[in-house]
Amino acid sequence: MKEKIIEVINLKKQFGKNLILDDINFTINEGEAVSLIGPSGSGKSTVLRCIADLETLTGGKILIEGHNLQDKGIDKKIKKELLLKTGMIFQNFNLFPHMTVKDNIVKTLRIVKKTDVKKAEEIAEKVLETVGLADKKDNFPNELSGGQKQRVAIARALANNPEILLSDEATSALDPRTTNSILDLLKDINKRFGITIILITHQMEVIRKICNKTAIMSDGKIVEEGTVKDIFMHPKTQLAKEFVSNISHESFESEEKEEVKERSGGKIRLKLKFNEEQADKPYIAEIIKRYDAEINILGGSIDKLSNTVVGNLTIEISAEEEKIKTIVKWLEKN
Numbered sequence: 001m002k003e004k005i006i007e008v009i010n011l012k013k014q015f016g017k018n019l020i021l022d023d024i025n026f027t028i029n030e031g032e033a034v035s036l037i038g039p040s041g042s043g044k045s046t047v048l049r050c051i052a053d054l055e056t057l058t059g060g061k062i063l064i065e066g067h068n069l070q071d072k073g074i075d076k077k078i079k080k081e082l083l084l085k086t087g088m089i090f091q092n093f094n095l096f097p098h099m100t101v102k103d104n105i106v107k108t109l110r111i112v113k114k115t116d117v118k119k120a121e122e123i124a125e126k127v128l129e130t131v132g133l134a135d136k137k138d139n140f141p142n143e144l145s146g147g148q149k150q151r152v153a154i155a156r157a158l159a160n161n162p163e164i165l166l167s168d169e170a171t172s173a174l175d176p177r178t179t180n181s182i183l184d185l186l187k188d189i190n191k192r193f194g195i196t197i198i199l200i201t202h203q204m205e206v207i208r209k210i211c212n213k214t215a216i217m218s219d220g221k222i223v224e225e226g227t228v229k230d231i232f233m234h235p236k237t238q239l240a241k242e243f244v245s246n247i248s249h250e251s252f253e254s255e256e257k258e259e260v261k262e263r264s265g266g267k268i269r270l271k272l273k274f275n276e277e278q279a280d281k282p283y284i285a286e287i288i289k290r291y292d293a294e295i296n297i298l299g300g301s302i303d304k305l306s307n308t309v310v311g312n313l314t315i316e317i318s319a320e321e322e323k324i325k326t327i328v329k330w331l332e333k334n
């Protein structure tokens with residue numbers, strides 16, 4: 001059983017009189033990769049900033065490994081250790097422009113952990129190797145591409161040996177190919193070092209590639225949450241449907257609407273959804289064999305979510321009305 005690493009309990013945050021976060025609750029277990037999505041201004045960054053102890057909470061609490069960071073009586077040393085467990089990366093990288101790549105990391109270790117220079121240099125070289133930038137250690141940030149700068153920022157976060165990595169739109173400024181390579185790196189970090197990741201993104205690609213859970217925020221509240229697969233297969237709120245439709249080739253509509261798109265004399269068009277297990281089974285061949293129907297495949301796609309496959313297939317069946325009903329029943333059952 002995995003341990004809870006972050007618990008957000010009845011979190012409220014006001015800026016002045018404005019209620020920005022309104023009773024946020026969620027729990028994240030060690031090693032999970034969770035995404036936070038939602039429209040701009042819905043409060044995503046504020047949630048991360050609260051977790052990183054960069055904001056004072058108006059109400060509720062946040063526990064990191066069971067410790068309440070905001071607890072006034074918390075031992076200073078414990079608090080510092082807990083804060084060091086969290087690293088953060090941003091869209092704009094936040095590197096020191098006047099320092100080399102290596103010095104960016106060394107300096108941070110010196111400031112944050114008072115690591116001695118030799119040890120800090122050793123760590124810097126190791127983390128740069130992890131992110132694939134060993135050969136850029138003596139370059140300055142402005143000599144690097146956006147993707148490379150983000151790798152430096154990730155290396156710097158890793159240098160503190162964090163257990164949690166918070167990523168606030170870290171790939172939003174990158175082109176799709178670079179985004180992919182950064183995502184592969186984050187996924188590798190999550191798997192290889194077991195680092196828990198919470199990431200904010202508006203790119204469905206990001207969620208699909210690395211996350212196992214997603215929460216959708218709107219207006220300071222979490223309006224829907226679940227496994228990535230659940231949200232992709234059965235989005236409940238309108239907002240979730242809109243996000244999901246960004247990724248599917250055809251928008252996901254409600255179950256009933258999806259099942260029967262068009263029914264006209266002797267022909268029916270169906271959109272079928274598959275999970276990983278079903279994707280391996282020869283349903284189409286089975287229908288043809290069982291019911292002697294004519295089937296046209298009009299289109300389809302398979303999306304690989306973090307660890308599962310979901311697919312959809314649009315088919316057109318031509319047969320007598322009665323037979324079509326039987327086939328639809330059989331499909332529903334299966």
Ligand code: ADP
Binds near residue numbers: 015041046
């Ligand atoms: P998101 O990351 O989802 O776009 P944010 O968490 O950045 O949203 O912001 C949520 C709301 O809180 C916005 O209305 C924003 O204007 C407000 N806000 C964020 N930070 C501050 C601040 N320091 N002072 C006042 N208002 C803020």
Ligand code: MG
Binds near residue numbers: 044045046168
């Ligand atoms: Mg934000």
